[in-house]
Amino acid sequence: MSTASAISSSISTKAATEKEHSVWRTSIRFTLLMTLAFGIAYPLFVTGIAGALFPHKAAGSLIEQNGQIVGSELLSQGFASDRYFHPRPSAAGNGYDATSSGGSNLAQSNTKLVQRMQGDIDKLAAENPGHLVPIDAVTTSGSGLDPDITPDNAYFQARRVAKARGMTEQQLNVLIRQNTQARTFGLLGEPRVNVLDLNIALDAAK
Amino acid sequence: MSANGWLQFVAFSIVLGLTVKPVGIYLARVLEGQRTWLDPILRPIERLTYKLCGVNAEREMNWRQYAFAMLGFSAVTMVLTYIIERGQAVLPWNPQHMTGVGADLAWNTAASFTTNTNWQFYTGESTMSYLTQMAGLATHNFFSAAVGIVVAIALVRAIKRTQSDTIGNFWVDTTRTLLYILLPASIIYAVLLVALGVPQNLHAYTVAHTLEGRTQTIAQGPVASQEAIKMLGTNGGGFFNANSAHPFENPTPFTNFLQILSIFIIPAGLTYTLGRMTGSPGHGWAVFAAMYLLFAAGFGVLYWAEAHPHPLIHGAGQTLTASAPGGNMEGKEVRNGIAESALFATITTDASCGAVNGMHDSFTPLGGLIPLTNIMLGEVVFGGVGAGLYGMLIFVVQAVFIAGLMVGRTPEYLGKKIESYDVKMAMLYVLIFPLIILSLTAVFVLLPNVGLGTTNNSGPHGLSEILYAFTSGAGNNGSALAGLGPNWWYNITLGWDMLIGRFLMMIPVLALAGNLAQKKSVPPSPGTFPVNTPLFTVLLTGVVLILGALTFFPALSLGPILEHLLLKSGQLF
Numbered sequence: 001m002s003t004a005s006a007i008s009s010s011i012s013t014k015a016a017t018e019k020e021h022s023v024w025r026t027s028i029r030f031t032l033l034m035t036l037a038f039g040i041a042y043p044l045f046v047t048g049i050a051g052a053l054f055p056h057k058a059a060g061s062l063i064e065q066n067g068q069i070v071g072s073e074l075l076s077q078g079f080a081s082d083r084y085f086h087p088r089p090s091a092a093g094n095g096y097d098a099t100s101s102g103g104s105n106l107a108q109s110n111t112k113l114v115q116r117m118q119g120d121i122d123k124l125a126a127e128n129p130g131h132l133v134p135i136d137a138v139t140t141s142g143s144g145l146d147p148d149i150t151p152d153n154a155y156f157q158a159r160r161v162a163k164a165r166g167m168t169e170q171q172l173n174v175l176i177r178q179n180t181q182a183r184t185f186g187l188l189g190e191p192r193v194n195v196l197d198l199n200i201a202l203d204a205a206k
Numbered sequence: 207m208s209a210n211g212w213l214q215f216v217a218f219s220i221v222l223g224l225t226v227k228p229v230g231i232y233l234a235r236v237l238e239g240q241r242t243w244l245d246p247i248l249r250p251i252e253r254l255t256y257k258l259c260g261v262n263a264e265r266e267m268n269w270r271q272y273a274f275a276m277l278g279f280s281a282v283t284m285v286l287t288y289i290i291e292r293g294q295a296v297l298p299w300n301p302q303h304m305t306g307v308g309a310d311l312a313w314n315t316a317a318s319f320t321t322n323t324n325w326q327f328y329t330g331e332s333t334m335s336y337l338t339q340m341a342g343l344a345t346h347n348f349f350s351a352a353v354g355i356v357v358a359i360a361l362v363r364a365i366k367r368t369q370s371d372t373i374g375n376f377w378v379d380t381t382r383t384l385l386y387i388l389l390p391a392s393i394i395y396a397v398l399l400v401a402l403g404v405p406q407n408l409h410a411y412t413v414a415h416t417l418e419g420r421t422q423t424i425a426q427g428p429v430a431s432q433e434a435i436k437m438l439g440t441n442g443g444g445f446f447n448a449n450s451a452h453p454f455e456n457p458t459p460f461t462n463f464l465q466i467l468s469i470f471i472i473p474a475g476l477t478y479t480l481g482r483m484t485g486s487p488g489h490g491w492a493v494f495a496a497m498y499l500l501f502a503a504g505f506g507v508l509y510w511a512e513a514h515p516h517p518l519i520h521g522a523g524q525t526l527t528a529s530a531p532g533g534n535m536e537g538k539e540v541r542n543g544i545a546e547s548a549l550f551a552t553i554t555t556d557a558s559c560g561a562v563n564g565m566h567d568s569f570t571p572l573g574g575l576i577p578l579t580n581i582m583l584g585e586v587v588f589g590g591v592g593a594g595l596y597g598m599l600i601f602v603v604q605a606v607f608i609a610g611l612m613v614g615r616t617p618e619y620l621g622k623k624i625e626s627y628d629v630k631m632a633m634l635y636v637l638i639f640p641l642i643i644l645s646l647t648a649v650f651v652l653l654p655n656v657g658l659g660t661t662n663n664s665g666p667h668g669l670s671e672i673l674y675a676f677t678s679g680a681g682n683n684g685s686a687l688a689g690l691g692p693n694w695w696y697n698i699t700l701g702w703d704m705l706i707g708r709f710l711m712m713i714p715v716l717a718l719a720g721n722l723a724q725k726k727s728v729p730p731s732p733g734t735f736p737v738n739t740p741l742f743t744v745l746l747t748g749v750v751l752i753l754g755a756l757t758f759f760p761a762l763s764l765g766p767i768l769e770h771l772l773l774k775s776g777q778l779f
Contacts, residue, residue, distance in 0.1 A: 189459020
């Protein structure tokens with residue numbers, strides 16, 4: 001039986017009437033001790049375990065090609081060429097800035113948002129007439145670094161990429177299907193395609 | 207809305223429900239000083255802590271001493287954080303050579319993290335060194351969470367005790383909460399997050415050469431260790447600016463599920479702790495039920511609103527398909543879609559967490575109304591760790607008082623007569639909150655350069671941004687309509703907003719605890735209003751809604767509600 005419950009039953013009336021041991025002194029000691037424990041020891045301990053057990057993930061899931069880091073599997077990078085699938089538009093810094101994450105923070109009632117979205121929709125609609133433009137292709141994500149697009153968006157872009165690469169849409173659709181991640185446990189989140197993975201697969205397929 | 211979206215809600219509810227009892231029992235064991243299975247490792251550390259800090263663990267405190275110790279500890283931690291922020295340029299673990307944080311921002315951030323708010327007027331990855339993140343900020347995630355829990359437990363203990371002057375020992379309660387609850391849970395959770403993709407390292411930022419031949423600098427750092435306690439302690443301060451929308455903080459739908467679960471797990475468990483420690487488990491479940499009702503209602507409205515297409519956009523696929531979520535995707539991540547973003551936003555504002563996995567500023571007007579309303583109701587829907595429980599107990603006091611008025615008897619609560627002093631303290635708690643929010647919002651709206659000039663959006667949404675800021679601050683939430691630009695005035699004023707919303711509201715709670723502890727216990731009579739029935743749950747829910755609605759409806763009608771009506775009629779700003 002520990003102290004607290006023992007006291008709670010025995011002490012009912014008079015307690016601590018004599019001068020309390022300085023609150024400030026205890027506060028300062030307690031703060032320094034706990035900052036060392038929770039601010040230094042705890043994160044270093046986790047860093048040690050993480051690096052030992054999951055070195056790739058602990059280092060940011062970086063992808064290497066020919067000895068060079070080409071990006072992180074978890075973060076989107078800008079793609080502008082017709083030969084690649086494009087990620088969602090980005091409001092992180094000047095676009096896809098992984099040191100300045102964030103969204104547009106434009107309200108639904110903001111003229112700038114409606115003009116931007118409608119302008120992008122009209123541009124993309126010309127690329128693939130007769131199809132609705134996927135909504136994720138014309139909205140910025142919360143982080144500005146969303147690595148994924150919806151499968152709808154990938155299939156929508158297949159036509160442009162096929163033309164630029166001299167491949168058939170069918171070939172690309174196969175690649176897209178291979179790179180589509182389903183909901184976790186068939187339940188959580190949404191189906192998605194990682195743009196960097198898809199583009200790397202695309203380069204490999206030529 | 208999709209069937210799958212609702213299934214995710216149901217799955218979340220079931221898993222949460224299953225955690226309540228085991229978590230509640232463990233919390234009660236720790237805070238009643240009983241043995242736990244971690245004793246062999248942690249008991250010596252606990253004893254050593256008392257020895258090094260000069261704490262006499264045998265001595266109990268009355269409510270004033272308890273409050274003074276709580277304030278002293280919080281003040282010292284706040285000063286330390288301020289010093290680390292200002293001096294980070296010359297301190298270790300600063301591979302990106304961040305300069306010292308400016309005085310007003312350092313003040314705002316120190317106040318923000320001390321109060322469990324974690325409002326962030328800075329971009330973490332380009333402002334704070336690793337040392338500041340770890341030892342200046344993440345430590346507060348532990349400390350402020352522990353302070354919230356111990357204040358709630360002091361109140362629960364006081365309800366149970368009779369004719370006692372004391373309500374516990376602040377240092378003992380805090381040490382035990384930190385060592386036995388938050389530390390082991392955070393270690394396991396952080397390692398799990400790394401396994402699922404969250405980075406954890408102390409390297410300088412990585413420069414990548416992209417497929418198209420550009421360079422991209424990738425910010426990272428000790429993210430997982432901060433992320434774990436950020437959610438468990440309902441703190442919400444992100445390592446990165448984009449918070450849990452950032453793929454490094456929240457890389458998959460599964461981590462997203464864990465994050466929302468970890469926001470609610472301690473607050474929900476505490477309802478069981480309440481029932482167990484006061485010897486009336488039915489009361490704990492009745493409180494849980496009231497919280498769950500408000501949570502489900504909030505999610506329903508928010509999900510419905512965000513699944514709607516934008517009325518003025520044409521030619522885009524805004525409706526649900528098998529492979530695209532449709533709805534309002536501005537500020538949301540594809541992997542989360544609409545349902546998990548709506549669930550996250552509801553939960554983070556039901557609790558005082560304030561982490562976000564999508565940008566609330568870009569929500570539809572009615573979708574944005576829900577987070578704001580959740581905070582305005584006092585974050586008593588499970589709520590912040592501890593803060594949610596003591597906030598809800600304030601409403602319980604109001605509810606039994608109103609029930610007593612209706613039948614014309616002195617109200618009782620679990621054997622304690624609720625008298626004038628108790629109701630006054632409860633009212634003080636309820637009144638300080640809207641007073642500070644509404645008056646500060648009014649002042650800033652009237653200052654053109656300081657207030658209105660800093661909003662990212664105009665029209666009613668601009669008002670919403672300012673109102674949300676002061677509500678989030680006083681409610682110690684920390685989420686934002688993040689378009690609002692920082693300036694000196696906001697930094698200083700929001701700092702005070704957060705401190706008042708935290709500590710000025712904790713003092714009436716502790717005063718109430720002190721008063722309840724010294725009362726005699728009266729046996730229940732036929733006139734006693736039972737607090738473990740569905741009727742009580744309905745009354746409690748009603749009291750929360752009516753008090754909140756009466757106070758804030760006028761302000762809300764000028765913000766999100768007006769924006770909704772104007773947008774529907776085609777008006778943009």
